[in-house]
Amino acid sequence: MTATMGTPQDTGPLVRGEVPVAGGERAARPRRYRPLISYGRWWWALPAILMVLVIHYLATAGGALYAFTDWTGIGDFDLVGLDNFRRIFEDPTMIGALENTLFLAFGFLVLTNVVGLALALALNRTLKTRYLLRVLFFTPVVLSPLAVSYVWKFIFDFRGPLNTVIGWVGLEPRVWLADPDLALWCVLVVMAWQTTGMVMVIYLAGLATVSPEVEEAAALDGAGTWQRFRYVTVPSIRPSIAIASTLMLIQGLRVFDQVMALTGGGPAGATETLATQVYKETFALSNFGFGAALALLLTLIMLVFSVLQQAATRDRN
Amino acid sequence: MTLQSPRGFRRIGTLVVIPAVSALALTGCGGGDDGGSGGGSADGFTFAFENASGGQENPWVKLVEKYTEETGVDVETNALPPDSFGLTMRTQLQGGNAPDLMMFSPGSGQENSAIPLAEAGYLEPLGDTSAGLVPAGSEALFGIDGTVYAQPTSLIPVGITWNSGAAAEAGVDAPTDFDSLIDSCGTLADEGKSAFVIAGAVPPNPGLMTMAISATRVYAETPDWNEQRAAGDVTFADSQGWKDTLQTVVDLTEAGCFQQGAAGGGFDAITQGITQGTSLGAFLPGSSANELMNATPGLELEIEAFPPAAGGEPYMLASSNYALSINAKADDGAKQAAQAFLDWMAEPDNAKTFTDIQGGVPITGPGDDLNPVYAPVAELLEAGDYAPLPNQGWPNPGVYDALASGVQGLVGGQGDVQSVLESVDQAWDQ
Known part of the structure; x- marks a missing residue:
């Protein structure tokens, strides 16, 4: 209580310039708040802000202008207005890439968050081996996505371990990554397998803020496991949910490495995403204008979904 | 007030100097390239090509070694991975730091095709020796309107x-x-x-x-x-x-x-x-x-x-899946050195040497010593x-x-x- 009431030795308000000092008349005059001790001025950041604006945003905006041209990467170009965007929505391959992107993004979002939260709840307190298991589940996160994808490519290979295992139970071998019905799911599994550990850690950090006393009190009041989770745990970890879901959605929307390493967008475009199409159109097919339009569309989609995600998961209290 | 002025100058100075230094640093990073070649001289030239053979010895490297041994001309080679070769060459050509001699694909249908680069003015017209190697009926794959920009290498x-x-x-x-x-x-x-x-x-x-x-x-x-x-x-x-x-x-x-x-x-x-x-x-x-x-x-x-x-x-x-072209912005000496190499390569003995190493058929057509395969x-x-x-x-x-x-x-x-x-x-x- 004394701390909140203030003490004769409490110099905080003085330091912050909130109380008059000697010569009370001048100090009591209403004036703009200004700390007596501060650690910087706003313009100290100006060079950095300028650099960010010029190098990051201006360059990006410059790149976005190419979305309205037919530039092939060399020579001159013409302004084509919205033709590139029209072409995107008229091309079944691009529509397929957009659908695949959304499927992977939302599948990734749901899978990583559900499994990550389940792992975090399981490894939060009582289990004796929880520290070892946390390390094991987190290990894939520190590996290179490309390296992980190539390992999984070997697992999914027609003569790989997965087909050997399913052969033991009498199932026919499958061409996992060359089957248009399975390939996208395979990519999703690899993405989720590698990233779930990260989500688990985010939720573990959130669960550390949940007071055991509050949970015990809820239990004493007769709340069941589900009710304690729904009405005590979830509200307490809402910031973690917001962070984990936003990060996973953005990561899912810009998936590239896993698709390129596992399928290269195949078979016959069945696993193409907007990010792989941006790369392919821009650097493999030399359609820089069209690739820039795809990149701009992907950026807008990420922006819109991120804003929606933030709105949906923000703490209304 | 006596303290204010220097502080004010320091503030302004900071605001001016940091961006200026940054700009200079960036300018320094960009280099002072005048759009010229990638470092070739009258005595030699630079040469970039795809290295698709992995750890095996590259036929271009072997050919260049033979050329240097015979003529004493210094050739700086740059073997690049095939998947990024086309993009690298396009970027370097636009940046003005492309090699003097480059390997491309004939025609326009591939990402490292020569004709779009020739149309954009990045490639130097080649001499009569190069033109003489273009297979009949394939002129449009190696040149534009009768001017040859890419020399075929082998069939x-x-x-x-x-x-x-x-x-x-x-x-x-x-x-x-x-x-x-x-x-x-x-x-x-x-x-x-x-x-x-x-x-x-x-x-x-x-x-x-x-x-x-x-x-x-x-x-x-x-x-x-x-x-x-x-x-x-x-x-x-x-x-x-x-x-x-x-x-x-x-x-x-x-x-x-x-x-x-x-x-x-x-x-x-x-x-x-x-x-x-x-x-x-x-x-x-x-x-x-x-x-x-x-x-x-x-x-x-x-x-x-x-x-x-x-x-x-x-x-x-x-x-001819591969063709050689000269950078239009190369130094004159490097252009001449690169053209001399192309002329040397067009000689039947040297063409055969290359195809022996590479495993193709001489661009001049199959002879008695056709590879048994x-x-x-x-x-x-x-x-x-x-x-x-x-x-x-x-x-x-x-x-x-x-x-x-x-x-x-x-x-x-x-x-x-x-x-x-x-x-x-x-x-x-x-």
Whole structure:
């Protein structure tokens, strides 16, 4: 209580310039708040802000202008207005890439968050081996996505371990990554397998803020496991949910490495995403204008979904 | 106040100096390039090329070593990975720091094609010696309006790379007609082997297979099919030849001519299948046979043409898959040095040296000392019964991409012939 009431030795308000000092008349005059001790001025950041604006945003905006041209990467170009965007929505391959992107993004979002939260709840307190298991589940996160994808490519290979295992139970071998019905799911599994550990850690950090006393009190009041989770745990970890879901959605929307390493967008475009199409159109097919339009569309989609995600998961209290 | 002024100046100074220093630093990073060459001089030149042979010795490097030994000219080589070569060259050409001599693909249909770069003014017109090497009928692949910008290097036949040793063990003859090929596929499958191994997961390989098949179904009867398509007289979707070509792929798939899990196979599957003899044939550039035989002692490979349909005539693909061009912004001395190298390379002895190393056929045509792997197609080569790789004459890389991706789908049981051909037409018209 004394701390909140203030003490004769409490110099905080003085330091912050909130109380008059000697010569009370001048100090009591209403004036703009200004700390007596501060650690910087706003313009100290100006060079950095300028650099960010010029190098990051201006360059990006410059790149976005190419979305309205037919530039092939060399020579001159013409302004084509919205033709590139029209072409995107008229091309079944691009529509397929957009659908695949959304499927992977939302599948990734749901899978990583559900499994990550389940792992975090399981490894939060009582289990004796929880520290070892946390390390094991987190290990894939520190590996290179490309390296992980190539390992999984070997697992999914027609003569790989997965087909050997399913052969033991009498199932026919499958061409996992060359089957248009399975390939996208395979990519999703690899993405989720590698990233779930990260989500688990985010939720573990959130669960550390949940007071055991509050949970015990809820239990004493007769709340069941589900009710304690729904009405005590979830509200307490809402910031973690917001962070984990936003990060996973953005990561899912810009998936590239896993698709390129596992399928290269195949078979016959069945696993193409907007990010792989941006790369392919821009650097493999030399359609820089069209690739820039795809990149701009992907950026807008990420922006819109991120804003929606933030709105949906923000703490209304 | 006496303290305020210096502080004020310091503030302003900070605001001015930091961006200025940053700008200078960035300018320094950018270099003071004047759009000139990548460092060649009158005594030598720089030379960039694709290094597709991995750890093996590159034929360009060997050729350059021989050139330097003979002439004393210093050549700085830069071997780059094929998947990023085209993009790197385009970036360097625009940045003004491209090498003096570069390796490209003829025509416009690939990402590292020479003609779009020549149209943009990045390539130097070449001399008469270079022009004299351009195969008749292929002028548009190496130049614009009679001016040559890319010197062809060697002929690379494309057909079936056939493991004759494994075929003899399996009691199968090299395919000469399509029906017997289909029949043999079933027999081989029963023995746990396959007639062909393909990298179904890598679209360019099914794409190359399709082009090899198109030699007899399209280009044998209509060598100027590409020109007709460019003029709008024909389309892929309406072409019986292209329909037959893609139907042949479907027939091969349904007859079990490819290895198990072909749709998911990579290039490693080809290497293993061919060298171990579990598959008898693969669709590869002819020069790959040399590399595979060098890497696998005892391996017997030869190049066969893909068999024609019933009533068709044998025909195949053979073209200069690589061409050399000089950077238009190179220093004059470097340009002359690079042109002197091209002239030296055009001499029959040196052309033969290169093809001996590379495993191709001299651009001047097959002679008595034709590489033995080409013996089964020697008559076709001597008679001129071959067409250049079709995609060299296509207008953009998207056409081949659409074909290769579509055929990848057909091998995996996805899509149909007509929709694939329509997508190829769509890519052509972009």
